[in-house]
Amino acid sequence: MQIELIEIRDHLSRFPPFDELPEEQLNDIARQVEIAYFKAGTEILTFNQEIHELHYVRSGAVDIFRRNGDLYNRLTEGGIFGHFGLLRHNRVRFPARAIEDTLLYYIPGVLFDQLCEQYENFADFVEAEGQSRLKAAVDNGRASELMKIKVRKLISRLPVTVPLTTTVQQAAQVMTEQSVSSLVVVDPQTSWPNAERVPVAEPHHAVMVGIMTDRDFRTRVLAEGLPLDTPVANIMSPNPITVQGDDTVFEAMLSMLRNNIHHLPVVQRRRPIGLINLSDIIKYESQSSLYLVSSIYNKQSVKELQSLLPDVRATFVRMARDEASAHMIGSAMSGIGRSFSQRLLELAEDQFGPPPVPYSYMALGSMARDEQLVVTDQDNALVLDDSFDPKLHDEYFLKLATFVSDGLAACGYTYCKGGIMATNPKWRQPLKVWRRYFTDWINNPKPEALLNSCIFFDLDSVYGESAMVEELQELLAEKASRNEAFLGALSRNALNRTPPLGFFRTFVMEKDGEHKNVINLKRRGTAPLTDLIRVHALACGSRAQNSFERLDAIAATKLMPPEALERLRYALEFLSLVRIKHQALAIEESVEPDNDIEPENISAAERQALKDAFQVLSNAQKFLRFRYPHMPATRPL
Amino acid sequence: MIRFTPGSPEPGQAPPDWQGQLAQLAEHAQHPALQAFYQAGCPAADCALDDAPLIALDIETTGLNTRHDAIVSLGMVPFSLERIRCRDALYQVVKPTSELSDESITFHRITHSDIHQAPRVASVIETVLEALAGKLVVVHYQAIERGFLDQACRQALGEGLQFPVIDTMELEARLHRGDSEPNVFQRMFGKRKQSIRLADSRLRYNLPLYQAHHALTDAIATAELLQAQALTHYSPQVAVSRLWS
Numbered sequence: 112m113q114i115e116l117i118e119i120r121d122h123l124s125r126f127p128p129f130d131e132l133p134e135e136q137l138n139d140i141a142r143q144v145e146i147a148y149f150k151a152g153t154e155i156l157t158f159n160q161e162i163h164e165l166h167y168v169r170s171g172a173v174d175i176f177r178r179n180g181d182l183y184n185r186l187t188e189g190g191i192f193g194h195f196g197l198l199r200h201n202r203v204r205f206p207a208r209a210i211e212d213t214l215l216y217y218i219p220g221v222l223f224d225q226l227c228e229q230y231e232n233f234a235d236f237v238e239a240e241g242q243s244r245l246k247a248a249v250d251n252g253r254a255s256e257l258m259k260i261k262v263r264k265l266i267s268r269l270p271v272t273v274p275l276t277t278t279v280q281q282a283a284q285v286m287t288e289q290s291v292s293s294l295v296v297v298d299p300q301t302s303w304p305n306a307e308r309v310p311v312a313e314p315h316h317a318v319m320v321g322i323m324t325d326r327d328f329r330t331r332v333l334a335e336g337l338p339l340d341t342p343v344a345n346i347m348s349p350n351p352i353t354v355q356g357d358d359t360v361f362e363a364m365l366s367m368l369r370n371n372i373h374h375l376p377v378v379q380r381r382r383p384i385g386l387i388n389l390s391d392i393i394k395y396e397s398q399s400s401l402y403l404v405s406s407i408y409n410k411q412s413v414k415e416l417q418s419l420l421p422d423v424r425a426t427f428v429r430m431a432r433d434e435a436s437a438h439m440i441g442s443a444m445s446g447i448g449r450s451f452s453q454r455l456l457e458l459a460e461d462q463f464g465p466p467p468v469p470y471s472y473m474a475l476g477s478m479a480r481d482e483q484l485v486v487t488d489q490d491n492a493l494v495l496d497d498s499f500d501p502k503l504h505d506e507y508f509l510k511l512a513t514f515v516s517d518g519l520a521a522c523g524y525t526y527c528k529g530g531i532m533a534t535n536p537k538w539r540q541p542l543k544v545w546r547r548y549f550t551d552w553i554n555n556p557k558p559e560a561l562l563n564s565c566i567f568f569d570l571d572s573v574y575g576e577s578a579m580v581e582e583l584q585e586l587l588a589e590k591a592s593r594n595e596a597f598l599g600a601l602s603r604n605a606l607n608r609t610p611p612l613g614f615f616r617t618f619v620m621e622k623d624g625e626h627k628n629v630i631n632l633k634r635r636g637t638a639p640l641t642d643l644i645r646v647h648a649l650a651c652g653s654r655a656q657n658s659f660e661r662l663d664a665i666a667a668t669k670l671m672p673p674e675a676l677e678r679l680r681y682a683l684e685f686l687s688l689v690r691i692k693h694q695a696l697a698i699e700e701s702v703e704p705d706n707d708i709e710p711e712n713i714s715a716a717e718r719q720a721l722k723d724a725f726q727v728l729s730n731a732q733k734f735l736r737f738r739y740p741h742m743p744a745t746r747p748l
Numbered sequence: 749m750i751r752f753t754p755g756s757p758e759p760g761q762a763p764p765d766w767q768g769q770l771a772q773l774a775e776h777a778q779h780p781a782l783q784a785f786y787q788a789g790c791p792a793a794d795c796a797l798d799d800a801p802l803i804a805l806d807i808e809t810t811g812l813n814t815r816h817d818a819i820v821s822l823g824m825v826p827f828s829l830e831r832i833r834c835r836d837a838l839y840q841v842v843k844p845t846s847e848l849s850d851e852s853i854t855f856h857r858i859t860h861s862d863i864h865q866a867p868r869v870a871s872v873i874e875t876v877l878e879a880l881a882g883k884l885v886v887v888h889y890q891a892i893e894r895g896f897l898d899q900a901c902r903q904a905l906g907e908g909l910q911f912p913v914i915d916t917m918e919l920e921a922r923l924h925r926g927d928s929e930p931n932v933f934q935r936m937f938g939k940r941k942q943s944i945r946l947a948d949s950r951l952r953y954n955l956p957l958y959q960a961h962h963a964l965t966d967a968i969a970t971a972e973l974l975q976a977q978a979l980t981h982y983s984p985q986v987a988v989s990r991l992w993s
Contacts, residue, residue, distance in 0.1 A: 114839045118958050118965050146832035146968065148955070148975040170956040212954035214972060217831070 116141035119216065122169060126189030128236035132226070140226075145217040149209040156207040162196040164217040171213025175205045179409055182390065185210075194237040197223055262363045262377050263356035265392070266385030270295040270376065273343060275320060279332050280339035282323060293374045295383045296321040296347045319383045321347030324374050353378045356385075361439060364392050368404055368446030371453065407450040412458070413518045416451060420523050423447055424698050427485050431695035437687030438659050441482040448478050448524065449573050452491070455518040456574045459511045467504045469496040471575040472515070475531060479571035480641065481657045482687075485694050486704050489516065489524040490531045490566055492538035494579045499541040508539055531566055542579050549583060553590045556600035565604060568645060569656055584654050592652035599739040601649070605642035606732050610725035611635050629707040632693070636686040640728050643735050644679065647671065658683055675734070682727035685720055763989040766790050766912040779905040781874045788881035790912050793989035797978055800988050802827050802914075803883040804971035806963045807893050810844050814895040818844035819869050823964030824879055827886075827971045829984050838879055839964040842869040845903065870904035877901075880911070884988060888946045888970045890915040912992045916973045919991065920944040923981065949973055953980060 119141035123129040129137060146169070149155055156162065158178055166173075168190045175184040175192055183205055186192060195204040197220050227234040272295045273282050282294060298320045323343055331337070331346040353376045354363045363375055367389065377385040389405070403422050410416045426447070430440045456472055475490040477483045493508055512533035520526050533539050540548075552564050568587060572580035591597055611630050630636075644658045644665075653664035659680065666676050694704035710718065767789060774786035791800040803826045811817035825837040843866045876897075887893040890913045901909040924942035943949075946969060947960060953976035958965050978984060982991075 114837055114964065116834055116837065116964065116968075117962065118968070119834065142834055142837075144834045146827075146834065146972060147830055148953070148972055148979060150979050153979075171954060212976070214955060 113138070114142065116144070119144050122189075123167070123216075128191075128230075128233040131232050132230060136226075136230075140218060140222065143219055143222055147215050147217065149213045149215065151209055151211050151213070153209050154206070155209055155213075155215070156193065156196075156203045156205075158203055158206045160203045162193050162201055162203050163220040164193065165191060165197060165220070165223045166193040166207070167191050167216040167218060169214040169216050171209060171211040173213055173215075174208050174210050176207070177205065177406070179406070181406055181409070191237070194223070198238065260360045261356065262354050262358050262360055262387065263384070265360065265363075265387045266356075266377055267391075268385070270383050270386045272297045272319075272383070273323075274299045275342065275344040277343050278340045279328065279337065279343055279346060282343050283328060286325070291386075293322055293324040293386050293388065294343075295319050295376055295386060296323060296343050297383075318381070319351075319353075319376060319378070320344075321349045322351045322374060322376055322386070323347045351376055353383075354387075355379070360392060363387065365442050365446065367392070368443065369449070371404065371408065371450065373405070403447055404450045407447070407454050410454060413455070413521050416454060416518065417521045423523065424485060427691075428695045428698050431691050437684050437691060438481075438657070440691055441477075441480075441484065441687070442657075444485065445478050445481040445483040448483050448487070449474065451519060451522050451524070452515060452573045455515040456511070458518070459514040462514070463507060463510050466511070466575075467507055468498050469576045469579075470494065470508065471572045471577055471579045472533065473580050474571050474573045476566045476569050478573075479569040479656050482641070484691060485523075485698070486706065487524060488527045489519045490527050491516070491519075491533050491573075492531070492567075493533040493540070494545050494572075494576075494583070495539070495541045496576070496579070497541045497543050505536075505539070509534070509536075512539055529563065529566075542582065545579075545583055546586060549586055550590065553587070553594050553597045556594070556597040558600045558603050561600050562604055562607075565601070565642070568601075568649065571656055584656075588649065588652050588654045591649040595739070598646055598650050602643070602646045602735045602739040605639060605646055605735060608634055608639040608642075609732065610639065610728045629709050631706050632686060632690045632708055633706040636725065636728065637683065637690060639732070640679070640683050640686065643728075643731055644683070646735065646739075671734070675731070678727045679731055682724040685724045686728075689717070689721065763793070763992065764912070765793060766989075766992065767792055769910070770912075773910060777907060779907055781877050782901065782905060782907055782909070785877045785881045785909075785911075790882070791884055791988050794987045796985045797982065797988055797991065798829050798984035800828075801883045802886050802971070802974070803880055804832075804886045804967040804974070805880070805893050806887065806966035806970060807896050808961060808963045808966075809892065809896055812892070814899045817896075819896050819900060820844055820863075821963040822872075822876060823962070823967035824876070825964065825967045825971055826879075826883065827975075829975055829978055832968060832971045832975070834968070837964060837967070838875075840872050840876070841866045842872060843867065845869070869900045873900050873904045877909075884992065885911055885913045886970055886974050887913050887915055888949075888966070888973065889917045890993065914974065914988070914991045915993060916949065916970055916977060917944050917946070918993065919974075919977050919981075920949045946970065946973065950976075953977070 115138060120134075120137045123140060124132075124134070124137050129140070132140075144167075145164075149171070151171075155166070155173060168186050168188055170188055173186045173190065173192065174182055175186060177183045184192075192205065192207055193203070196202055201220070223237075227237065271285060271289045271291050273285055275296055275298050277285075277296075286292070286294060296319070298318050321344070323346070327346055327348070332341065337346070351374075352366060352370050352372060354366055356377050356379050363377075367373065367375060373389040375387050376383050377387055403419065403426050406422070407416065407419060410419070423444075427440070427444060430443060435443075452472060452474065460466065471494045473479075473492045473494055475492060477487060478490070493512060495504070495508065499505075499508075516526065516532050516534045526532065531538060548564075549567070552561065552567070568591075570580060570584060570587075641658050644661050647665045647670060648655060648661035651665055651668045651670055653661055655661045655664045662676050662680050662683075665671055666673060689708065690706060693706070693708050697704035713721065770786045770789050774783055777783045777786055803824055806823045807819055808821045809817050809819055819842055821839070821841045823837070823839045826833050841862050843863050845868075885893070894909075894911075894913065898908045898910070901907060920942075921944050924944060946966065947957060950957075950969060950973055953973065955969070955972055955976060958969050960966065978986070
């Protein structure tokens with residue numbers, strides 16, 4: 112009689128890829144299993160060690176790392192690892208560590224090979240690691256969870272606080288005792304005005320003045336050779352960026368993405384109630400774009416950055432499959448684009464030395480709007496300090512701009528055909544020149560000229576002295592809202608591109624190039640939509656850059672009825688999502704992604720929704736024409 | 749009645765010299781199966797737990813009394829601190845010498861028809877002894893496995909059986925009972941006696957819950973528990989004589 116290992120067989124049968132195997136096969140696997148127990152914190156696999164077994168998590172939790180130490184995945188009950196090593200020369204590719212007390216099943220490599228050969232599903236699962244995992248993540252609906260869960264849910268304990276006067280050594284001791292990797296620094300001399308009801312001795316009622324992380328000890332204490340009695344006040348990050356407890360996990364993730372920070376204090380109004388870090392969020396999204404961003408910052412050369420291109424696309428595809436919102440995907444992809452730019456600028460500064468005068472590297476267009484997708488040009492410019500002297504300094508900034516621009520091109524952000532790049536001397540100017548540019552565009556609006564400069568009306572600082580770019584945003588919002596002629600000229604341009612209302616009949620299809628019967632969803636959909644939203648937002652004096660945030664700003668002014676704004680929001684979301692899905696599908700099919708959809712390939716339901724969205728755009732364009740009718744100079748005679 | 753083997757340590761006494769005892773027993777044993785079992789010996793007293801060949805054993809019975817009750821099934825799995833080897837596991841249902849009550853049928857999920865087809869314990873005891881020979885037996889609550897194997901050997905081979913065991917329940921008792929056992933006053937203030945049953949002990953090490961009372965599952969559960977106990981409370985280099993009885 113063959114022995115049955117009931118517990119082992121039944122457990123395997125509940126998890127992929129074993130769940131599709133026949134029972135007799137499962138019995139056979141169970142009979143060959145070996146079992147081992149690991150205490151929390153123990154190494155299970157180290158990089159490049161020999162490996163001859165598939166590892167299966169029976170209970171507990173295991174972190175899987177990339178070679179550079181970045182967290183790659185977190186596995187719990189039913190998770191498998193080690194198969195990459197088995198498939199590639201029996202060497203461990205991804206080190207693993209138990210993060211809880213863990214019981215592992217080992218399945219012999221020979222048996223693993225047989226299973227791969229005999230069962231197609233099994234092979235698909237283990238070979239297409241990322242893909243299958245991603246699919247599983249979609250099924251769990253994790254992306255939408257991110258949008259719903261409040262940050263406060265991630266908080267596991269009150270923040271550990273120390274007063275400003277604590278020495279770095281004491282602070283390190285506190286962190287060790289409390290096993291935390293970050294501290295909130297408070298000023299015990301001040302407490303909240305409404306804090307009479309609570310004892311002042313409660314440290315977390317004091318005012319937060321900064322945070323300290325493990326990393327600060329390395330970079331600001333040890334590396335600088337500071338004495339142990341240095342007060343934490345001297346080395347903390349003052350006035351840290353925070354999130355509100357009621358913000359969503361998604362918002363916290365965006366904040367980390369945008370600011371490249373790994374620790375984020377959570378506040379209730381202004382009182383610190385917790386500290387979350389990268390890994391808290393990664394628990395919710397195990398292959399989040401945050402990983403990608405953190406690996407961008409670890410890369411040491413353009414070539415290494417370039418190697419991340421597949422990961423960028425995989426992240427995009429995964430978010431599309433996760434049914435993340437267009438806003439979420441646009442923000443995440445823009446965050447990734449910013450990180451590439453920032454890392455390239457850091458590398459450029461390493462190579463060419465520190466900048467001779469302060470500067471801000473400015474993103475324009477979709478990146479500034481947080482609406483970037485995968486098919487995207489680079490649009491950038493340099494705003495230099497007014498002390499800039501071309502004879503002395505321009506050589507440096509040209510080298511810097513060229514390095515970054517070439518680097519971006521290598522990483523998939525193609526050169527801007529219109530030359531809107533910091534390599535162009537016209538767009539590498541001191542702040543005073545930029546002020547003049549903007550003033551001139553606004554005060555002497557000529558639609559033809561504005562067609563080319565329109566891209567500058569979506570602008571954001573990516574690196575350096577952001578205050579200079581903020582000043583330009585302010586100037587634009589301030590002057591534009593008071594200049595009807597400028598808004599009129601902008602609105603005329605916003606009407607240049609019209610939606611293909613009868614798109615299901617062939618005569619409105621684009622006939623250009625090799626493409627027949629296609630609709631360019633960007634040119635005929637999202638671009639005219641963002642154009643007209645920009646006009647209204649500038650008319651409201653809004654400094655918002657993102658189209659959805661611009662719609663919020665417009666809503667606050669009653670310039671347009673709320674239903675009309677809701678329709679615009681829906682249309683933008685839908686058109687963007689169709690674009691996103693189309694591009695994600697192309698990437699999965701290894702076709703170069705573009706914006707051209709073929710109506711024949713669209714389902715009837717989607718076709719109807721597209722038609723509705725185009726109708727919304729068309730109506731909004733009519734309203735714009737009605738709103739800015741007096742444009743004698745701009746209307747063709 | 750539960751028989752205590754001569755090797756059981758009295759409190760405060762030195763741990764038994766099992767290698768010596770098994771050598772002596774080998775000389776006096778009459779039955780060749782027992783001679784062979786004793787001659788295979790056991791790891792030396794100072795052998796590191798890490799190096800010792802271990803085998804987890806669980807016996808399910810019709811009841812707790814070795815005089816009236818009988819073995820229903822046996823599960824065994826050889827292991828080390830690094831690996832539990834299911835490939836070499838053994839599981840045997842046997843026809844009990846005493847009546848199998850309906851109660852114990854639901855308990856073990858073994859049916860009359862399973863039993864009907866099963867061999868008598870006498871015909872499998874030699875296989876069991878072969879599997880255990882030379883290894884250090886690990887059980888949860890030694891009185892059952894020792895008592896019933898001794899009974900089986902007496903019935904089948906005409907002689908009793910003695911062997912060293914590591915008792916994971918006894919290791920738990922050392923940790924959670926003994927001096928630290930809550931006194932009356934502590935209990936009044938809510939301090940509870942810790943359960944040292946197999947499932948409860950496993951929970952303390954975050955080991956998963958298994959269906960109890962299947963001899964092989966329990967043997968594996970016991971092996972896992974010893975791995976967890978060793979990694980949590982002992983060095984892998986701990987001498988087996990500190991753990992056995």
